[in-house]
Amino acid sequence: MIYDALDPSIALDRTADIAIVGSGPAGITLARVLGTQREVLLLEAGGSETSASSNDCLAGEVSGLDYPLNETRARQFGGATALWAGYCAVFDQIDFEARPWVSYSGWPFDIAELTEHYPDAAKRLHIADACFDLKAFEEYGEPFLSRLNANHYHLDIWRFGESKADFARENRDFLDRSYSVHVLTNGCVISINLTDDGGSVSSLSIHTLSGASGTVRAKYFILAAGGIETPRLMLASRDLCDKGVGNAHDHVGRWFMEHPHVSIEGIEMAPNPALSRWTGVTQTGDGRKFTYCAGLRPDAQARLGVLNARAHFYRTPAMAADAAPRVGLFFEQAPNPASRLTLTNDKDGFGLPRVCLHWDVSNIDRRSHRILGDLLADDLIHSGSAIRIGPIHVSDRILYSNHQLGTTRMSKHPRDGVVDENCKVHGIDNLYIAGGSVFPTVSWANPTVTVLALTLRLAWHLVNRILRS
Numbered sequence: 001m002i003y004d005a006l007d008p009s010i011a012l013d014r015t016a017d018i019a020i021v022g023s024g025p026a027g028i029t030l031a032r033v034l035g036t037q038r039e040v041l042l043l044e045a046g047g048s049e050t051s052a053s054s055n056d057c058l059a060g061e062v063s064g065l066d067y068p069l070n071e072t073r074a075r076q077f078g079g080a081t082a083l084w085a086g087y088c089a090v091f092d093q094i095d096f097e098a099r100p101w102v103s104y105s106g107w108p109f110d111i112a113e114l115t116e117h118y119p120d121a122a123k124r125l126h127i128a129d130a131c132f133d134l135k136a137f138e139e140y141g142e143p144f145l146s147r148l149n150a151n152h153y154h155l156d157i158w159r160f161g162e163s164k165a166d167f168a169r170e171n172r173d174f175l176d177r178s179y180s181v182h183v184l185t186n187g188c189v190i191s192i193n194l195t196d197d198g199g200s201v202s203s204l205s206i207h208t209l210s211g212a213s214g215t216v217r218a219k220y221f222i223l224a225a226g227g228i229e230t231p232r233l234m235l236a237s238r239d240l241c242d243k244g245v246g247n248a249h250d251h252v253g254r255w256f257m258e259h260p261h262v263s264i265e266g267i268e269m270a271p272n273p274a275l276s277r278w279t280g281v282t283q284t285g286d287g288r289k290f291t292y293c294a295g296l297r298p299d300a301q302a303r304l305g306v307l308n309a310r311a312h313f314y315r316t317p318a319m320a321a322d323a324a325p326r327v328g329l330f331f332e333q334a335p336n337p338a339s340r341l342t343l344t345n346d347k348d349g350f351g352l353p354r355v356c357l358h359w360d361v362s363n364i365d366r367r368s369h370r371i372l373g374d375l376l377a378d379d380l381i382h383s384g385s386a387i388r389i390g391p392i393h394v395s396d397r398i399l400y401s402n403h404q405l406g407t408t409r410m411s412k413h414p415r416d417g418v419v420d421e422n423c424k425v426h427g428i429d430n431l432y433i434a435g436g437s438v439f440p441t442v443s444w445a446n447p448t449v450t451v452l453a454l455t456l457r458l459a460w461h462l463v464n465r466i467l468r469s
Contacts, residue, residue, distance in 0.1 A: 013216075016218045018038055018218055018220045019218035019221050021043050022225035023167075024078065024081065024435075025124075025165075026455045028171050029459065030222060032181070039182070045075055046077065047186050050076045057188070057350060064360040066400070077172070078166065078169070081168065086165075088122070089156075090445060090450060093110075094298040096110055102441070104337075105441050108440075115130075117457050121449050121455075125161045125448065132156070137290055152375065153297065154295060156292070156310060162288075188206060189205065192233060201428060203218075209350065220462065222432045226437065227405050228407070230435065232352065234247060251418050255335050257403075257406040258400050259401040260361060261328055262397075265390070265395055267388055270324075278292045278293075294310065305364075306364070306367065309330060309331045332443055335441060336362045338362075339361070340358055343356070409437075410438045419433050423454070
């Protein structure tokens with residue numbers, strides 16, 4: 001059932017087997033899987049639709065690179081899918097490896113741990129299969145970049161669901177009829193309350209914008225509120241821990257990563273009919289939608305000492321339909337402990353401290369932008385795919401992609417991160433985190449498919465733990 005915490009007849013003191021904070025794709029997926037086993041309470045700080053008062057609670061301070069905190073997130077049932085453009089891609093094997101040229105890289109497990117969950121994740125995003133192999137799509141259009149230096153590049157694709165997944169619309173009726181999953185909207189969790197020994201969560205404190213409050217008790221707690229709100233809540237929960245819950249080693253809120261986007265200036269693409277297949281979405285005979293992109297081969301990344309990335313061709317809304325497309329580079333961001341969020345003294349309408357986000361990139365990021373920009377521009381010109389029209393350089397302005405990642409990073413050892421390989425917060429036996437905030441590194445790829453694969457891995461881990469208990 002779905003309840004509105006602003007309704008005075010609805011009780012805010014609640015008990016469940018599992019409490020999930022956040023009703024985005026990760027939270028809803030967890031609720032549906034875990035609801036087959038136990039009673040679940042899904043908590044959402046926003047309402048069924050976005051509102052000015054609720055979205056005001058997302059505002060905060062920003063330093064470093066430009067990052068509009070309100071525009072890049074949505075506080076409402078369904079979470080990030082309200083803003084999602086539908087781009088689907090999967091991580092590469094190299095993204096899980098400890099790379100000597102990328103400090104703090106490496107996941108605690110191999111990509112195979114997620115590969116088995118990619119098909120289910122893809123179906124939840126309306127993609128019939130988890131095939132992201134370009135060879136399965138080549139017959140539907142000549143990838144004109146195939147004539148570039150094969151020692152540098154490999155070709156890749158984004159895929160798109162048909163139609164774009166909308167977790168709020170698709171799950172509302174099911175959840176409203178469910179007897180095992182209860183959804184409470186407009187109730188913001190403002191504190192994670194630990195037992196006296198600090199080893200477990202005993203309850204969550206919730207507030208509404210009308211001033212009402214309540215307590216949620218459960219056996220297991222999962223934070224699925226995104227890469228900013230999850231660490232915000234953990235840092236604000238200081239009754240027992242001065243630094244915040246799960247923050248004994250000062251990692252909560254650090255390692256904020258995005259997918260920086262830069263454009264290559266000084267070149268113009270030469271006319272080529274095949275280029276149209278790179279600037280729009282192509283549909284196969286059986287209805288699969290995709291578009292091309294190109295990246296550096298893993299061995300080229302190692303040889304050049306650069307981050308993972310993909311190049312694509314695009315036209316802005318202000319450009320004419322027949323204008324020469326621009327060349328954009330969609331990058332992985334390196335883990336950077338100085339790129340982080342902290343709390344301010346100002347509080348929002350729920351009484352939760354607002355965030356201060358400092359987003360910055362490090363030397364390897366800027367070096368990677370410059371090297372790949374120069375390399376690709378040179379290869380495009382020499383292959384006849386582009387024409388030089390001025391000094392070649394990557395744009396000074398780094399754009400964001402609405403991806404908030406890395407702020408509760410995964411690690412084998414508590415001293416190196418916030419959660420273990422099963423997404424359990426180090427040192428707290430019943431608190432888990434779902435979502436891209438646990439990514440140790442973030443690949444080049446749009447994160448939604450991998451977020452859902454990792455969420456499904458967590459869900460089935462918890463199912464097995466519950467069945468054993």
